[in-house]
Amino acid sequence: MNRHWSGFNIVSVVVGFAFLYIPILLLIIYSFNESRLVTVWAGFSTRWYGEMLRNQALLDAAWVTLRVALVSATAATLLGTLAAVVLVRVTRFRGRLLFSGMVFAPLVMPEVITGLSLLLLFIAMNLDRTIFTVMLAHTTFSMCFVAVVVQSRLVTFDRSLEEAAQDLGCTPLKAFLTVTLPVIAPAVIAGWMLAFTLSLDDLVIASFTSGSGATTLPMRIYSQVRLGVTPEINAVCTVLIALVTTAVIIASVINKRSMVQRERAEQLARAG
Amino acid sequence: MRSLGNIRRSFAPWSDANAKAMISIRNVTKRFGDFTAVDNLSLDIYEREFFALLGASGCGKSTLLRMLAGFETPNEGAILLDGVDLTGVPPYRRPLNMMFQSYALFPHMTVADNVGFGLKQEKMAKPAIAERVAQMLKLVKMSEFAGRKPHQLSGGQRQRVALARALAKQPKVLLLDEPLGALDKKLREETQFELTDLQYDLGLTFVVVTHDQEEAMTMADRIAVMDAGQIRQVATPAEVYEAPNSRFVADFIGSINLFDGEVTRSDAALTELQSPEGFALRMVDGQSRGIGSDLTLGLRPEKIAVTHTKPNSGVNAVEGEVWDLAYLGDMSIFHVKLDSGKIIKASVVNASRSGSEVFTYHDRVWLSFAEDAGVVLER
Ligand SMILES: Nc1ncnc2c1ncn2[C@@H]1O[C@H](COP(=O)(O)OP(=O)(O)OP(=O)(O)O)[C@@H](O)[C@H]1O
Ligand SMILES: [Mg+2]
Numbered sequence: 001m002n003r004h005w006s007g008f009n010i011v012s013v014v015v016g017f018a019f020l021y022i023p024i025l026l027l028i029i030y031s032f033n034e035s036r037l038v039t040v041w042a043g044f045s046t047r048w049y050g051e052m053l054r055n056q057a058l059l060d061a062a063w064v065t066l067r068v069a070l071v072s073a074t075a076a077t078l079l080g081t082l083a084a085v086v087l088v089r090v091t092r093f094r095g096r097l098l099f100s101g102m103v104f105a106p107l108v109m110p111e112v113i114t115g116l117s118l119l120l121l122f123i124a125m126n127l128d129r130t131i132f133t134v135m136l137a138h139t140t141f142s143m144c145f146v147a148v149v150v151q152s153r154l155v156t157f158d159r160s161l162e163e164a165a166q167d168l169g170c171t172p173l174k175a176f177l178t179v180t181l182p183v184i185a186p187a188v189i190a191g192w193m194l195a196f197t198l199s200l201d202d203l204v205i206a207s208f209t210s211g212s213g214a215t216t217l218p219m220r221i222y223s224q225v226r227l228g229v230t231p232e233i234n235a236v237c238t239v240l241i242a243l244v245t246t247a248v249i250i251a252s253v254i255n256k257r258s259m260v261q262r263e264r265a266e267q268l269a270r271a272g
Numbered sequence: 273m274r275s276l277g278n279i280r281r282s283f284a285p286w287s288d289a290n291a292k293a294m295i296s297i298r299n300v301t302k303r304f305g306d307f308t309a310v311d312n313l314s315l316d317i318y319e320r321e322f323f324a325l326l327g328a329s330g331c332g333k334s335t336l337l338r339m340l341a342g343f344e345t346p347n348e349g350a351i352l353l354d355g356v357d358l359t360g361v362p363p364y365r366r367p368l369n370m371m372f373q374s375y376a377l378f379p380h381m382t383v384a385d386n387v388g389f390g391l392k393q394e395k396m397a398k399p400a401i402a403e404r405v406a407q408m409l410k411l412v413k414m415s416e417f418a419g420r421k422p423h424q425l426s427g428g429q430r431q432r433v434a435l436a437r438a439l440a441k442q443p444k445v446l447l448l449d450e451p452l453g454a455l456d457k458k459l460r461e462e463t464q465f466e467l468t469d470l471q472y473d474l475g476l477t478f479v480v481v482t483h484d485q486e487e488a489m490t491m492a493d494r495i496a497v498m499d500a501g502q503i504r505q506v507a508t509p510a511e512v513y514e515a516p517n518s519r520f521v522a523d524f525i526g527s528i529n530l531f532d533g534e535v536t537r538s539d540a541a542l543t544e545l546q547s548p549e550g551f552a553l554r555m556v557d558g559q560s561r562g563i564g565s566d567l568t569l570g571l572r573p574e575k576i577a578v579t580h581t582k583p584n585s586g587v588n589a590v591e592g593e594v595w596d597l598a599y600l601g602d603m604s605i606f607h608v609k610l611d612s613g614k615i616i617k618a619s620v621v622n623a624s625r626s627g628s629e630v631f632t633y634h635d636r637v638w639l640s641f642a643e644d645a646g647v648v649l650e651r
Contacts (some may be wrong), residue, residue, distance in 0.1 A: 158374060158376065160372045160373075160374050160376040161376050161378060161379075163341075163343055163363070163370075163372070163376065164370070164372055164376035164378075164437075165378070165389070166343075166362075166363045166364050167341060167363050167364070167369055167370045168364075168369070168389050168390030168393055168437070168441065169364050169390055169393030169394060169441070170364055170393055171362075171364055174393075179378055182380045183378075183379060183380055261423070264423065
């Protein structure tokens with residue numbers, strides 16, 4: 001591999017990152033703008049963060065989003081982990097290919113379609129659209145992300161650990177809970193974080209599936225922006241960005257650390 | 273320390289008609305799809321026995337062991353432990369424990385927690401667990417490593433922890449799948465003796481899977497030689513080596529020279545073969561064979577004498593040329609080419625320091641052996 005930074009490489013990195021992050025950077029900078037006008041810089045201020053905290057509608061939406069994210073991430077982790085276990089463990093059953101395809105299809109399914117189909121389902125089931133339906137919808141689309149993350153860890157998990165636990169007196173369920181789960185915990189946690197952030201910033205699916213009194217933060221932001229962007233929105237978005245970034249960093253650090261540890265253990269095992 | 277020979281010889285429940293088997297494997301068959309891994313296999317294992325399953329890779333040893341542990345279910349047949357049918361008893365209710373080939377130590381637990389895991393499942397009181405764990409770790413000389421995690425241990429240390437964990441519940445039978453497979457040669461040899469001592473001192477029944485015949489010979493009271501899901505012979509190491517029941521077993525265990533021949537004379541005491549190479553073989557067989565029938569004489573390399581001159585008796589002697597010669601320190605291996613072109617392997621102990629220098633390449637030598645040196649094998 002070429003380790004040198006050629007001129008071309010530097011330019012492409014700079015241009016690429018600029019493309020990605022200049023808009024976000026601008027948003028963050030303008031959230032500290034004194035002026036009410038978004039495009040005119042009038043000095044540094046944290047005034048809009050104060051405004052934000054006094055905006056009851058915004059706070060309500062944030063509270064809805066948080067509840068949706070917590071519940072749906074937890075449910076998605078549970079279901080996604082189970083799906084991953086079945087996919088890895090039960091290598092031969094009727095319709096396995098179909099099952100795995102169906103678990104992973106939502107990864108590439110356009111959100112509009114997922115949202116619309118869920119909406120149709122809720123209507124057909126005569127389910128009133130509330131915060132509960134948003135949670136359901138988010139669980140559905142984020143569980144496949146969890147399944148992918150957990151599955152990739154389970155593939156390298158040594159089955160004989162579980163057998164050893166059973167041999168020493170655990171029922172299969174207890175063996176899974178006391179041995180398998182702690183060992184794959186980093187992947188499960190990373191999956192939860194991923195589901196959490198996905199739910200946090202989803203607009204499309206939430207718009208389709210939520211009803212009155214269940215406006216999520218992205219929905220609230222979107223509707224406010226249509227009336228004109230205020231620095232207050234910039235402040236909210238900055239907080240959101242900070243939250244998501246932290247979650248993603250934590251998830252990847254956990255995953256990376258456990259991977260390094262595992263590699264080291266495997267190296268030791270080979271050497272020993 | 274016990275003396276291997278005497279105690280071992282007096283322990284032979286398999287030849288006692290009144291002895292009851294501890295483990296009875298009865299006509300067990302295991303298929304994976306249309307592949308038969310274990311084929312209508314029957315076997316009795318006795319209490320306090322050190323039993324080895326020996327066979328080439330893929331012959332079904334692990335599958336048999338896993339059926340004993342309960343991880344695989346036989347398609348046909350039954351496995352009895354102390355007369356109780358184990359069919360349908362899940363692994364966690366069987367009074368046997370297994371030591372896994374990969375050791376399968378729980379990576380998120382300390383050595384002490386690993387060893388105590390089985391006891392915790394039994395809901396044993398905490399102080400009692402701690403006491404037993406300490407006792408087990410002392411047994412395998414791992415006391416000072418109690419607080420470590422498995423990834424902080426060497427291969428040999430992990431093997432000891434896995435052993436301690438499997439022993440902690442004081443099972444009736446311990447199943448060991450290639451227990452020493454991951455260790456280097458020197459450590460393996462040391463550990464073989466430790467394992468046999470441990471098994472003897474604790475009075476346990478061990479069933480060990482191995483593909484290393486030396487390991488099986490060193491450790492086991494009896495060896496089952498397996499091939500393609502079936503047992504070819506079950507006997508003590510000495511019997512398997514000196515009195516193999518078939519060409520397969522003779523060839524599988526150690527190295528052996530095989531002479532085909534036709535019976536020319538036979539009575540209860542002696543049988544004489546005429547080999548196609550044109551020499552006569554006379555041997556003690558103990559049974560009368562039909563004149564003209566085809567038999568094979570199996571002859572281990574160490575039972576052949578190599579001399580420059582023709583032995584006086586003239587029987588069981590054949591001339592050839594030294595074709596290859598390997599000096600191994602304690603002994604020398606000769607490959608002697610007979611005039612027919614057949615290569616015979618002979619090994620000679622280097623009793624004197626100059627012993628190996630007497631012969632060299634292309635020497636004409638005589639090979640000879642006693643009348644009771646070989647084993648008669650049916651074809
Ligand atoms: N779960 C399984 N599904 C399909 N085939 C299997 C399964 N387990 C074992 N086999 C097959 O059964 C045969 C016997 O396997 P087994 O593991 O018992 O061999 P082994 O004697 O222990 O060999 P080794 O010395 O290599 O461990 C092999 O050919 C193997 O491919
Ligand atoms: Mg095996």
